[in-house]
Amino acid sequence: MVTEDEAMGRAIALAARGLGTTSPNPVVGCLLLSADGEVVGEGFHAYAGGPHAEIVALAQAGERAKGGTAVVTLEPCNHTGRTGPCSEALVRAGVARVVIAVADPNPVAQGGAARLREASVDVVVGIRAHEAEDGNIAWLTSVRRGRPFVIWKSASTLDGRAAAADGTSMWITSEASRMDVHRLRGTVDAIMVGVGTILADDPRLTTRDLRTGSLAIRQPLRVVMDSNNRTPPEARVRDGAAPTLIATIATFGKGPDLRVDLNAVLTELHQRGIRSVLLEGGPKLAGAFLAAGLVDRLVYYIAPKLLGDGPAALVGGGVTTITDAIDLELLDVDRIGPDLRLTAKLRAPLPDPRA
Ligand SMILES: NC(=O)c1ccc[n+]([C@@H]2O[C@H](COP(=O)([O-])OP(=O)(O)OC[C@H]3O[C@@H](n4cnc5c(N)ncnc54)[C@H](OP(=O)(O)O)[C@@H]3O)[C@@H](O)[C@H]2O)c1
Numbered sequence: 001m002v003t004e005d006e007a008m009g010r011a012i013a014l015a016a017r018g019l020g021t022t023s024p025n026p027v028v029g030c031l032l033l034s035a036d037g038e039v040v041g042e043g044f045h046a047y048a049g050g051p052h053a054e055i056v057a058l059a060q061a062g063e064r065a066k067g068g069t070a071v072v073t074l075e076p077c078n079h080t081g082r083t084g085p086c087s088e089a090l091v092r093a094g095v096a097r098v099v100i101a102v103a104d105p106n107p108v109a110q111g112g113a114a115r116l117r118e119a120s121v122d123v124v125v126g127i128r129a130h131e132a133e134d135g136n137i138a139w140l141t142s143v144r145r146g147r148p149f150v151i152w153k154s155a156s157t158l159d160g161r162a163a164a165a166d167g168t169s170m171w172i173t174s175e176a177s178r179m180d181v182h183r184l185r186g187t188v189d190a191i192m193v194g195v196g197t198i199l200a201d202d203p204r205l206t207t208r209d210l211r212t213g214s215l216a217i218r219q220p221l222r223v224v225m226d227s228n229n230r231t232p233p234e235a236r237v238r239d240g241a242a243p244t245l246i247a248t249i250a251t252f253g254k255g256p257d258l259r260v261d262l263n264a265v266l267t268e269l270h271q272r273g274i275r276s277v278l279l280e281g282g283p284k285l286a287g288a289f290l291a292a293g294l295v296d297r298l299v300y301y302i303a304p305k306l307l308g309d310g311p312a313a314l315v316g317g318g319v320t321t322i323t324d325a326i327d328l329e330l331l332d333v334d335r336i337g338p339d340l341r342l343t344a345k346l347r348a349p350l351p352d353p354r355a
Pocket of ligand 1: 153154155156161162163167169172193194195196197198200201225226227228230255257259260261262280281282283284285286288313315
């Protein structure tokens with residue numbers, strides 16, 4: 001027997017298994033408890049077009065769902081997309097109570113809670129809402145803002161250098177950190193760099209096993225911000241190992257800094273169903289994203305090294321004086337091999353014009 005709170009904790013963990021494969025849909029996890037509180041079904045949404053978490057859990061529970069409780073991380077959908085409405089499936093199965101962490105902000109799918117109440121199902125919303133919201137932050141941000149969730153990943157030395165004075169930057173952090181970056185790549189829909197990084201490092205930007213070199217089955221879209229199409233024809237990002245978008249002014253127009261328009265590119269990515277972008281560099285592009293209020297999260301690897309002279313990990317960012325400093329709230333601090341990994345968000349994000 002588990003409590004509803006414990007069941008929600010398990011449902012949130014299940015939901016996370018879908019990260020990286022459900023876009024443009026959210027990640028969702030569900031547990032079904034029988035009338036006497038036993039777990040009789042569990043499921044998560046594994047891929048877009050596949051069954052929703054509630055349907056997987058209901059199929060496992062069968063008759064035992066009758067009179068029971070569904071514990072689900074996101075309000076059950078109330079519309080017919082590629083699959084039928086989950087609210088109706090729960091009513092048909094005779095579920096007596098539905099416990100929801102987060103209400104669905106998506107106008108197309110919302111209304112599930114109201115439909116369940118109409119059918120005399122007891123509905124509670126808000127259990128472990130903060131935790132479930134965090135687990136679905138990319139999708140929720142994209143619904144609210146009409147653009148993907150942007151994670152700026154950076155690696156620097158303890159003295160904040162992204163490369164040495166002669167421009168060499170491979171490898172600042174350890175193999176363990178680089179493996180962790182590949183894991184992170186596996187959870188996002190796109191990886192973005194500026195053309196400066198392409199010209200300096202010629203990165204592959206694929207998701208792969210660093211030891212064997214084998215590519216992951218699903219590859220995020222590679223996006224190069226390249227105002228004037230300077231990406232060389234032989235650049236590795238053009239190798240066909242993963243889809244690539246070279247975003248130029250000719251296609252997306254100019255932003256206020258006369259470079260390719262960040263907002264136009266993000267809008268296009270959103271329209272393509274991309275819900276999360278890993279911004280992997282470099283210092284100038286990261287500065288432009290921060291100055292435009294378009295960074296939602298930071299994942300920052302710090303190697304216990306000092307490089308002295310050398311380019312800084314961030315250029316610009318809209319900061320000219322101490323009172324402009326971008327104040328961060330640390331969410332996590334981890335040791336990755338010999339390095340530190342800091343996860344943070346902006347304490348006072350700039351207002352997003354689309355929010
Ligand atoms: N330590 C790390 O985590 C890390 C990560 C990545 C790179 N790096 C290092 O960073 C160095 C390259 O630095 P970088 O700053 O030149 O790289 P970058 O930020 O990847 O590229 C900058 C270029 O992106 C283009 N761009 C297109 N649209 C832009 C926009 N709206 N705003 C800003 N830039 C835009 C600009 O070139 P156009 O004007 O031609 O479009 C700009 O010069 C390399 O040494 C690399 O090794 C370090």
